[in-house]
Amino acid sequence: xxxxxxxxxxxxxxxxxxxxxxxxxxxxxxxxxxxxxxxxxxxxxxxxxxxxxxxxxxxxxxxxxxxxxxxxxxxxxxxxxxxxxxxxxxxxxxxxxxxxxxxxxxxxxxxxxxxxxxxxxxxxxxxxxxxxxxxxxxxxxxxxxxxxxxxxxxxxxxxxxxxxxxxxxxxxxxxxxxxxxxxxxxxxxxxxxxxxxxxxxxxxxxxxxxxxxxxxxxxxxxxxxxxxxxxxxxxxxxxxxxxxxxxxxxxxxxxxxxxxxxxxxxxxxxxxxxxxxxxxxxxxxxxxxxxxxxxxxxxxxxxxxxxxxxxxxxxxxxxxxxxxxxxxxxxxxxxxxxxxxxxxxxxxxxxxxxxxxxxxxxxxxxxxxxxxxxxxxxxxxxxxxxxxxxxxxxxxxxxxxxxxxxxxxxxxxxxxxxxxxxxxxxxxxxxxxxxxxxxxxxxxxxxxxxxxxxxxxxxxxxxxxxxxxxxxxxxxxxxxxxxxxxxxxxxxxxxxxxxxxxxxxxxxxxxxxxxxxxxxxxxxxxxxxxxxxxxxxxxxxxxxxxxxxxxxxxxxxxxxxxxxxxxxxxxxxxxxxxxxxxxxxxxxxxxxxxxxxxxxxxxxxxxxxxxxxxxxxxxxxxxxxxxxxxxxxxxxxxxxxxxxxxxxxxxxxxxxxxxxxxxxxxxxxxxxxxxxxxxxxxxxxxxxxxxxxxxxxxxxxxxxxxxxxxxxxxxxxxxxxxxxxxxxxxxxxxxxxxxxxxxxxxxxxxxxxxxxxxxxxxxxxxxxxxxxxxxxxxxxxxxxxxxxxxxxxxxxxxxxxxxxxxxxxxxxxxxxxxxxxxxxxxxxxxxxxxxxxxxxxxxxx
RNA sequence: GGGCGCUUAGCUCAGCGGUAGAGCAUCACCUUGACAUGGUGGGGGUCACAGGUUCAAUCCCUGUAGCGCCCA
Numbered sequence: 081x082x083x084x085x086x087x088x089x090x091x092x093x094x095x096x097x098x099x100x101x102x103x104x105x106x107x108x109x110x111x112x113x114x115x116x117x118x119x120x121x122x123x124x125x126x127x128x129x130x131x132x133x134x135x136x137x138x139x140x141x142x143x144x145x146x147x148x149x150x151x152x153x154x155x156x157x158x159x160x161x162x163x164x165x166x167x168x169x170x171x172x173x174x175x176x177x178x179x180x181x182x183x184x185x186x187x188x189x190x191x192x193x194x195x196x197x198x199x200x201x202x203x204x205x206x207x208x209x210x211x212x213x214x215x216x217x218x219x220x221x222x223x224x225x226x227x228x229x230x231x232x233x234x235x236x237x238x239x240x241x242x243x244x245x246x247x248x249x250x251x252x253x254x255x256x257x258x259x260x261x262x263x264x265x266x267x268x269x270x271x272x273x274x275x276x277x278x279x280x281x282x283x284x285x286x287x288x289x290x291x292x293x294x295x296x297x298x299x300x301x302x303x304x305x306x307x308x309x310x311x312x313x314x315x316x317x318x319x320x321x322x323x324x325x326x327x328x329x330x331x332x333x334x335x336x337x338x339x340x341x342x343x344x345x346x347x348x349x350x351x352x353x354x355x356x357x358x359x360x361x362x363x364x365x366x367x368x369x370x371x372x373x374x375x376x377x378x379x380x381x382x383x384x385x386x387x388x389x390x391x392x393x394x395x396x397x398x399x400x401x402x403x404x405x406x407x408x409x410x411x412x413x414x415x416x417x418x419x420x421x422x423x424x425x426x427x428x429x430x431x432x433x434x435x436x437x438x439x440x441x442x443x444x445x446x447x448x449x450x451x452x453x454x455x456x457x458x459x460x461x462x463x464x465x466x467x468x469x470x471x472x473x474x475x476x477x478x479x480x481x482x483x484x485x486x487x488x489x490x491x492x493x494x495x496x497x498x499x500x501x502x503x504x505x506x507x508x509x510x511x512x513x514x515x516x517x518x519x520x521x522x523x524x525x526x527x528x529x530x531x532x533x534x535x536x537x538x539x540x541x542x543x544x545x546x547x548x549x550x551x552x553x554x555x556x557x558x559x560x561x562x563x564x565x566x567x568x569x570x571x572x573x574x575x576x577x578x579x580x581x582x583x584x585x586x587x588x589x590x591x592x593x594x595x596x597x598x599x600x601x602x603x604x605x606x607x608x609x610x611x612x613x614x615x616x617x618x619x620x621x622x623x624x625x626x627x628x629x630x631x632x633x634x635x636x637x638x639x640x641x642x643x644x645x646x647x648x649x650x651x652x653x654x655x656x657x658x659x660x661x662x663x664x665x666x667x668x669x670x671x672x673x674x675x676x677x678x679x680x681x682x683x684x685x686x687x688x689x690x691x692x693x694x695x696x697x698x699x700x701x702x703x704x705x706x707x708x709x710x711x712x713x714x715x716x717x718x719x720x721x722x723x724x725x726x727x728x729x730x731x732x733x734x735x736x737x738x739x740x741x742x743x744x745x746x747x748x749x750x751x752x753x754x755x756x757x758x759x760x761x762x763x764x765x766x767x768x769x770x771x772x773x774x775x776x777x778x779x780x781x782x783x784x785x786x787x788x789x790x791x792x793x794x795x796x797x798x799x800x801x802x803x804x805x806x807x808x809x810x811x812x813x814x815x816x817x818x819x820x821x822x823x824x825x826x827x828x829x830x831x832x833x834x835x836x837x838x839x840x841x842x843x844x845x846x847x848x849x850x851x852x853x854x855x856x857x858x859x860x861x862x863x864x865x866x867x868x869x870x871x872x873x874x875x876x877x878x879x880x881x882x883x884x885x886x887x888x889x890x891x892x893x894x895x896x897x898x899x900x901x902x903x904x905x906x907x908x909x910x911x912x913x914x915x916x917x918x919x920x921x922x923x924x925x
Numbered sequence: 926g927g928g929c930g931c932u933u934a935g936c937u938c939a940g941c942g943g944u945a946g947a948g949c950a951u952c953a954c955c956u957u958g959a960c961a962u963g964g965u966g967g968g969g970g971u972c973a974c975a976g977g978u979u980c981a982a983u984c985c986c987u988g989u990a991g992c993g994c995c996c997a
Binding site for chain 1 (some may be wrong): 929953994
């Protein structure tokens, strides 16, 4: 039996500050990385590429927590692959965001009392460019605060000349192939923004509407009652439809009704669209103002007059001769007109009833205004043709979604894809490369000269006024940023890219369209894996919104707790595809992890730990050292597997347990007596080695604190952790034996602690530990680890039990042996008996 | 109406055909020499419900309920 190690005060020096100060360190480290060229891709290198295209944030954007999530995830993958020695390209850039940007600048002009139209197209556009020059860099500056490490020198903007050339090339080619065309059909018209928008930009909102039942007189004296949610559009009705099998109305099919108010005569047609179960079973048909009615109108060859203008006001020009009441509606807003029409119908006793009818009404996602289906001429892209190879690419596994369930969503949409309306009645964007001759002939060309050549000399051409949907240029992002249509070394090396990281909300807007365009023009997939992450919500799981006032500002969180704490928080919370719940409290708690790492390193430094390049893990002899090296090896393997499988949450958790559990709770505690022993050198070397591995392992997750410690300990040159190699296999001599031995010690200490705690032994009192039936090897272990056991389990001595167990001893079983803790004199036995009696009574009650 | 997902400790979530896990919260104890942004220990679960497959189901299958999202 040995006495406990003597009390000793340590006055070893440390040069590390008491705590990590992110505010001062982050900016300095970031500059250091950027200046060192660590972010730079190198097309000339022989290293295998790894590429991520950043989802270009809107140039009007400012950093929100969604960016914090998506950029952290991307930066983790990027830094991981960079450390693995890949030639990494993280392509940054911003999106011109047609509608959003135009709205921002128009709002500014509004304050000056000027309108866009007063300025005229050219002046307005120069104002937008001016705004972009002044304010367009906000978002990219803010991305730096997250520690994001893209190749900034390669930053692109969707309206750069090169990218615009790509847009024109794609437009002209698709037009030549018949895949882009003009068509007059119903579009979703935003009456506020005064532009067409695509199906995707429409969101349906549940609205408390009404169902009006209106009497339409049929020739021969009968009447038919139609049900509608939009009475005002009856001005442009061109038929009433009933189901062909509907016995109630069968006899009326083919007869004419007199449309109330306008007094026009329109037919009753048979069409399966008229659901006998809905409303009255008879439905009015307004082909120019309803998508379903438009289809019915086409099937029955009905006229399609419009009765609303582009502001959503009543327009009578196409309706022919009209009675006075209707003429009085001209120019009135559609909702005002609805009231007047309903009142008039009521006055004429044509209104049978009004039923409350909650239903979904389409709204513009930007303007929030009800969408008006309008018959206009627009440019369309034949998405159905482009979708076929894109569907096959996912079916065949050439592109994989993670989590895979999103493939279902993708397929469902792609297999029922509609023509994509790509023209927008805006000024800010890529102007449609089409020119019109005075006779209306259209010439699609890459530029005005080419158009002129096509039209012939002397023909006066005017360019199409419209611009393209913003998503048209985003769809080309994976190759347009690399210089396409030029043949560039970048295109050669980095296409196809590896991973796309984005949210599910833009699978259709962006992901699907990139896949379609890329396959068509590059003849290869744009990326191999689509990693879809969830949404960031508040602590309660609610969506963040300004109106709820629960929006978290990532910059505020960074200022308060540091970027590493924020990154760790979002990464750890991001189970595959799950929504991420985030609150200041969570980030604050996780800052504790950063502090823990810092303090562990600080303690090691105090004890003379510094990197020893001559140290080889396979030469480690002490079980303690072999054990921690082996544990580290397993953590490295787990973390690498997790990152390979896009399991960022599991990666974060592995790091957490390795550092806080194995390294701090056990290894460092075991090492404390070791630092004062003859084994100190190997323990120091091992500690330094393991710390070096862990800093590398965690760098993608928490880049700042790890780089700071790496630099401070001198593992490499300043700012070199970002470029350090990812930890590989760690050779450990007979890891199995070391693992068994240390695990036994851990179990022993845990058992003693549990028993002592349950028996309420005051920590200040040490107790002997006796081992009954212990094998000689077990006793030898106990002896060898005595100092650690003494410290950590408050053991005064440890040895075999000789004779019979003492009275009043607590017991626990560990392996073949029984641990015996004599408690005589350590606890108040009477108090303990009372406590147990009380517990027993409670259990029996 | 169609599709997808979720339901495991008070909360947030892992897990997996074979003895239920983590973090946070909670309770008790501890100014032990890196860290009170800390340490140690405890309590706490019919794994939504009902069937089925199986030697064995929290896990696989079917259904039900509740919640969420997408599409119409």
